[in-house]
Amino acid sequence: MAKSWDQLIRQFQHYLKIERSLSENSIIAYLQDMDKFSGYMEKNHPDTGPLEVRLEHLRYFVNGLAQLEISAYTQSRIISGIKAFFRFMMYEDLISEDPSQLLESPKLGRKLPDTLSFQEITSILESIPLGEKEGHRNRAMLEILYSSGLRVTELIELKISNVYADVGFLRVIGKGNKERLVPVGRDALKYLKYYTEEIRPHVKPVKGHEEFVFLNRRGKKLSRVMIFLIIKKQVEAIGLKKNVSPHTFRHSFATHMIEGGADLRAVQEMLGHESITTTEIYTHLDRDYLRQVLNEFHPRK
Numbered sequence: 528m529a530k531s532w533d534q535l536i537r538q539f540q541h542y543l544k545i546e547r548s549l550s551e552n553s554i555i556a557y558l559q560d561m562d563k564f565s566g567y568m569e570k571n572h573p574d575t576g577p578l579e580v581r582l583e584h585l586r587y588f589v590n591g592l593a594q595l596e597i598s599a600y601t602q603s604r605i606i607s608g609i610k611a612f613f614r615f616m617m618y619e620d621l622i623s624e625d626p627s628q629l630l631e632s633p634k635l636g637r638k639l640p641d642t643l644s645f646q647e648i649t650s651i652l653e654s655i656p657l658g659e660k661e662g663h664r665n666r667a668m669l670e671i672l673y674s675s676g677l678r679v680t681e682l683i684e685l686k687i688s689n690v691y692a693d694v695g696f697l698r699v700i701g702k703g704n705k706e707r708l709v710p711v712g713r714d715a716l717k718y719l720k721y722y723t724e725e726i727r728p729h730v731k732p733v734k735g736h737e738e739f740v741f742l743n744r745r746g747k748k749l750s751r752v753m754i755f756l757i758i759k760k761q762v763e764a765i766g767l768k769k770n771v772s773p774h775t776f777r778h779s780f781a782t783h784m785i786e787g788g789a790d791l792r793a794v795q796e797m798l799g800h801e802s803i804t805t806t807e808i809y810t811h812l813d814r815d816y817l818r819q820v821l822n823e824f825h826p827r828k
Contacts, residue, residue, distance in 0.1 A: 532565035535577045535616070542615045548704045552680060560608025564588055577616070582626045585609065589630065599633040606632045641769055643779045648673055651771075654764045660744070663726045665757050667718040668741055668749075671697075672773055674715035676780035676798050678702075679773035683749050686738040687723070692716055701799040709797055 536558065543554045567588050568575060575584065592602050606627075613627040643651070652673070655666045672682060681699045689698035695716060697709045711719075723740065732739070732746040739748035754773050762771045769775075777798070784794050 530577065530621075532569065532577055535621075536561050536565065536612075538619070539612055539615050542618070543611075546618075550680065550702055550704075553702065556604070557608045557611055560605045561612050563605060564609050564612075567591065578622055580613075580626050582629055585627055585630045593633070603632040606630060641771065641775050641778070642782050643769070643771065643775060645783060647767060647769075648776070648779060650765045651758075651761045651767070654761050663718065663722045664741060665761075667715070667722040668754070669758070669761075669776065670715035670718045671711060672776035673780055674712040675699075675709045676777045676784075677709070678777060678799075679751050679754050681799075682773070683739070683741065683751065683754065685740045687740055688738060690719070690723075690740065692720060699799065705799065707796065707799050709799075 539561065540554060540558060543549045543557055549557075565577075568577075568580070568584065571587075572584060589602065589606060592605065597605075610627045610630065613622070613625045616622045617625050652666065652669055655669070656662050657666060668682060671677060671685075672679075675697060677685075677697075677699060678701070681701060684700060685697065689700075691698070695711055695713075697711050699707055699709050701707060719740075727740075727742065730742050730744065730746055732742055736742065736747050741749050743749055743753065751773075758771055758773060758776075762769065781794055781798060784797075785791065
């Protein structure tokens with residue numbers, strides 16, 4: 528009996544969670560990509576099931592994305608999700624050939640996220656009113672984002688038992704449930720210590736949220752959206768005309784580290800990147816600096 532799109536997408540979800548150990552957000556993104564493609568197939572090729580998809584079906588779908596003026600980055604992400612689905616089908620021996628193997632993604636330039644200067648970071652941090660109820664919590668969170676370069680999910684999932692304040696490290700659960708130890712600066716530790724010892728004890732955690740470091744006023748861990756809104760509020764407070772997100776703090780952390788002379792491999796480890804190629808995106812250093820490094824360290828300069 529031929530399997531339906533719904534059946535296989537449910538199996539795909541299980542595969543992503545169990546076999547690939549992907550985060551919940553990554554799984555949601557993959558499933559959304561597959562919903563787009565399966566919806567297209569059911570509408571335009573209702574007699575073609577998942578096991579009969581051919582390369583031309585995929586190319587027509589991708590051409591449709593381009594005609595809808597969907598950005599090259601979004602197209603590339605959707606194609607990546609579709610390719611993962613057919614790799615899963617191959618893994619399960621449901622198909623003998625992968626129809627997505629020759630499917631090409633649009634050419635992408637290397638887009639660099641916005642970066643904040645050290646002064647802009649400082650202005651945002653110092654604009655947080657510590658007299659307000661959530662002020663110390665918000666200051667501790669943003670200090671950690673900049674001090675340790677955490678992803679927003681890693682921040683909201685941070686647990687009390689994973690804070691090693693005595694040695695200045697955080698144990699972080701990153702993408703694919705991979706753990707890493709990340710150093711945290713003195714200023715961030717100072718605000719974190721005050722929040723956890725003076726503020727957080729007055730918030731009663733709801734069941735299941737007792738271990739999370741950062742809680743909202745109802746005792747639940749914060750959402751990703753809440754972190755975005757907190758940052759947006761402080762950016763507006765100082766009149767900064769930039770699109771700033773939690774990732775901007777992460778990118779600024781990496782950029783300032785590398786510009787200050789940090790080893791690329793060390794930054795890769797702190798960011799939790801599997802490949803050094805990903806970390807290299809953060810090395811948008813000016814040519815004068817690169818020339819200086821060459822002159823200083825190359826034996827035949």
